[in-house]
Amino acid sequence: MRYLIIGGGLAAAKAVEGIREHDREGDIRLVTEEEHLPYERPPLSKDVLQGKAGVESVFPHPRGWYAEQGVTLVLGDPVASIDPVGRTATLRGGGLLPWDRALVATGSQVRRLGIPGADLPGIHYLRTLDESLALRARLREGGDVVVVGGGWIGLEVAAAARAHDCRVTLIEPQAAPLEGVVGPTLGAWFAQLHDSHGVQLRLGTGVVAFTGNGQVNGVVTEGDVTIPADVVVVGVGIRPRTDLAASAGAQVEDGVLTDARLRTSVDGLWAAGDVARWDSTLFGRRLRVEHWANALDGGLAAGRSMAGADVIYDPVPFFFSDQFDAGLEYAGYVAPDAGAELVVRGDPRANEFMAFWVVPEGSGVRLLAGMHVNTWDTMDAVQALIRRRAVLTKEALADPSATLDELAG
């Protein structure tokens, strides 16, 4: 069997493990666009960016591991097209690779701003290791840093820039950071967290232009206010890199559609990680998430599935973030139209609390998602409650004396 893994992120690295669990002999080729070995991205906005961890910390496997697994690595030469009938892939450099089963693990790419001045030097985006290292070098020089976008990446970059003692302004068009994801109450908590660590927040306003002459020196917001900037970091979201799979004929709808075995609509082609929108039995809908754990578990599951194992991929999505002294984890999925209500356990002012998103069910409520801040070892119970579709009461969820393990049963 000839396996082709397309991508150089965590999903690709884990797919090798999944294949090798079930097929010790098959020929595996892993092709990635970047010159690096497959790597994981969370440290790029945290420990690597802050200078607390070295580059070596991002690689799930050293080079020698791939050799031990009999994997041929093709670095820096992306797949340009896939022929699903002839079962070949053409590389940008012209090479032709035959395959029997292929995995699309092409991840995501950042959304770029198209406003005046957007091409000025000094404006950074953060997706790759090289971008993280370039930004780290710049943050070490200090000065005025403007972060555009109050999502997860923007908030983590703001925290890292403060760790480098930069003056930091964060601009977010919504009334609070992450408001669209966690709602106004928790959005206000994130605003307070960053405010208390010296981040200047400009909320409820968008960016309309960048100023500068050969180098960015300012960010213009709606209302024509110019904020001085030596460095700008834009974090305004990402989009899945579906083009390759789409051109091979795979069905795409904000992600490459897969079944619960991570098989796409094209025979012999699988998808996993950020790019995949899998069929979740648990949530009764197709899901696509941009989470580290989904690359980890989905990549592994796809590899197993490709090697013939009977795999059903049906996780409770899981996400984590670190900002200043707040470590947080989030598990579950809340559809935008779910009409979920927020229940808080503990005191957010103490920087140790949990939050739950619930919907009415029977005589109580059902948990859709839960998050904690510095309240560790709680996510297994949250995931169990979600998976069991347990009917709970809001009072029990809000009561810190009732342990979640007890509720999960």
Ligand SMILES: Cc1cc2nc3c(=O)[nH]c(=O)nc-3n(C[C@H](O)[C@H](O)[C@H](O)COP(=O)(O)OP(=O)(O)OC[C@H]3O[C@@H](n4cnc5c(N)ncnc54)[C@H](O)[C@@H]3O)c2cc1C
């Ligand atoms: C800075 C940062 C911080 C993050 N922090 C967190 C966090 O704290 N918690 C969390 O849960 N998630 C976090 N994430 C999200 C998480 O890293 C992603 O969900 C994860 O990287 C997805 O892995 P992937 O393997 O699907 O794709 P990616 O990591 O995007 O990797 C895809 C790879 O495929 C390559 N590729 C694309 N097209 C081709 C082609 N045609 N041929 C060959 N190769 C190709 C790309 O160059 C890339 O190397 C973070 C992401 C970033 C960028």
